[in-house]
Amino acid sequence: MNKSIYLDYNATTPVDPIVLETMLPYFNEKFGNAASRTHSFGWIADEAVELAREQVATFIGAGKNEIVFTSGATESLNLALKGVAEAYKSKGNHIVTLATEHKAVLDTCKHMESLGASITYLPVDKNGLPDLEILSDSITENTVLFCGMMANNETGVLLPVREIAKIVHEKNCLFLSDTTQACGKIPVDVNEEGIDILCISSHKMYGPKGTGAIYLRRRDPRVHIKAQQDGGEHEGGRRSGTLNVPGIVGFGKACELTRLNLPEENNRIKSLRDRLENHLLKLGNISINGAGSERLPNTSNLIFHGRRSETTIRTLNTLALATGSACSSAIPKPSHVLLQMGLTEEEASSSIRISLGKFTSMDEINETIEIISNYLN
Numbered sequence: 001m002n003k004s005i006y007l008d009y010n011a012t013t014p015v016d017p018i019v020l021e022t023m024l025p026y027f028n029e030k031f032g033n034a035a036s037r038t039h040s041f042g043w044i045a046d047e048a049v050e051l052a053r054e055q056v057a058t059f060i061g062a063g064k065n066e067i068v069f070t071s072g073a074t075e076s077l078n079l080a081l082k083g084v085a086e087a088y089k090s091k092g093n094h095i096v097t098l099a100t101e102h103k104a105v106l107d108t109c110k111h112m113e114s115l116g117a118s119i120t121y122l123p124v125d126k127n128g129l130p131d132l133e134i135l136s137d138s139i140t141e142n143t144v145l146f147c148g149m150m151a152n153n154e155t156g157v158l159l160p161v162r163e164i165a166k167i168v169h170e171k172n173c174l175f176l177s178d179t180t181q182a183c184g185k186i187p188v189d190v191n192e193e194g195i196d197i198l199c200i201s202s203h204k205m206y207g208p209k210g211t212g213a214i215y216l217r218r219r220d221p222r223v224h225i226k227a228q229q230d231g232g233e234h235e236g237g238r239r240s241g242t243l244n245v246p247g248i249v250g251f252g253k254a255c256e257l258t259r260l261n262l263p264e265e266n267n268r269i270k271s272l273r274d275r276l277e278n279h280l281l282k283l284g285n286i287s288i289n290g291a292g293s294e295r296l297p298n299t300s301n302l303i304f305h306g307r308r309s310e311t312t313i314r315t316l317n318t319l320a321l322a323t324g325s326a327c328s329s330a331i332p333k334p335s336h337v338l339l340q341m342g343l344t345e346e347e348a349s350s351s352i353r354i355s356l357g358k359f360t361s362m363d364e365i366n367e368t369i370e371i372i373s374n375y376l377n
Helices: 017-027 040-060 073-087 103-114 132-138 161-170 245-281 309-315 336-340 362-376
Strands: 067-070 094-098 118-122 143-147 174-178 197-201 212-216 286-288 299-304 351-355
Touching: 017 245, 040 067, 040 197, 040 212, 040 245, 067 073, 073 103, 073 143, 073 174, 073 197, 073 212, 094 103, 103 118, 118 132, 132 161, 161 174, 245 286, 245 299, 245 362, 309 351
Parallel strands: 094 118, 094 143, 143 174, 174 197
Antiparallel strands: 067 212, 197 212, 286 299, 299 351
């Protein structure tokens, strides 16, 4: 059996060897609890956490005191949505989001609805983008938050974040952006983009799993949030729990490495993605979902017309492919993202996501083109 070619970098990434090397001492040699302030073991761990906090902050253009470490983007999104709703309940109980958001947002919103929150789910067009006039009209005096992901995890479609931020702020509302897929693939700066709350995950950018962060703006406006987890007043009382020091160290290092290499790596990966798409489109009976929008440079969501995605993935078993979000891959139904974009159930059930990364090579792309060509011919 041929060695598999990994084409699912939007699901997760391998830990960069330099990141792993940076983490290793904090499992045994430097194993202290960062909250232990009475001896050197704790001090060393705390210093490592604060360095990582600075690295994450620099990566997104924030201040280090605006970063709160979590277990990943799902926890960050839960904390953001629930914590902001609770902190601003005197203003209102209305949240606006997109129908194409990740399940970490949609499922959290559904839960909040069951507790009395009012949620508006905005539709998108065939290119995965909301109507900005409708978005503006949906924000009322009772709206406390708009939530929109910078880059869709299934299609790679990019939101016009700066335009949205302007609308949201004119309406005296907070802007939360899930940048789980964007960070590490495109430049993200919270001040340039106008983001008030940002969620990010380490394992999407060559860091370890089980580590993430939430960015909370401290001025213009200052974001208030109610902790959703009690027991120790860690992270300034915003997220209690013993910090995962090795994971946080790896996360910080991954941010630093990505920041230094992003422009060059983006160009390389985009050229590979474009080569793949151009060759596959020539085969016929393939089209690109979200082709009319600006997209992440590494992501292709393709309809293999007339071929069920389950059959395609099973047949192309030397290629690591996906039908959509890894968090929803166990659910045997068409992608909610693609259905919201107007695809038929048949089209959505014939779509495959291909996502490239820093370890994808030209040889792998050429082999992928050959394998898919043989499959379709």
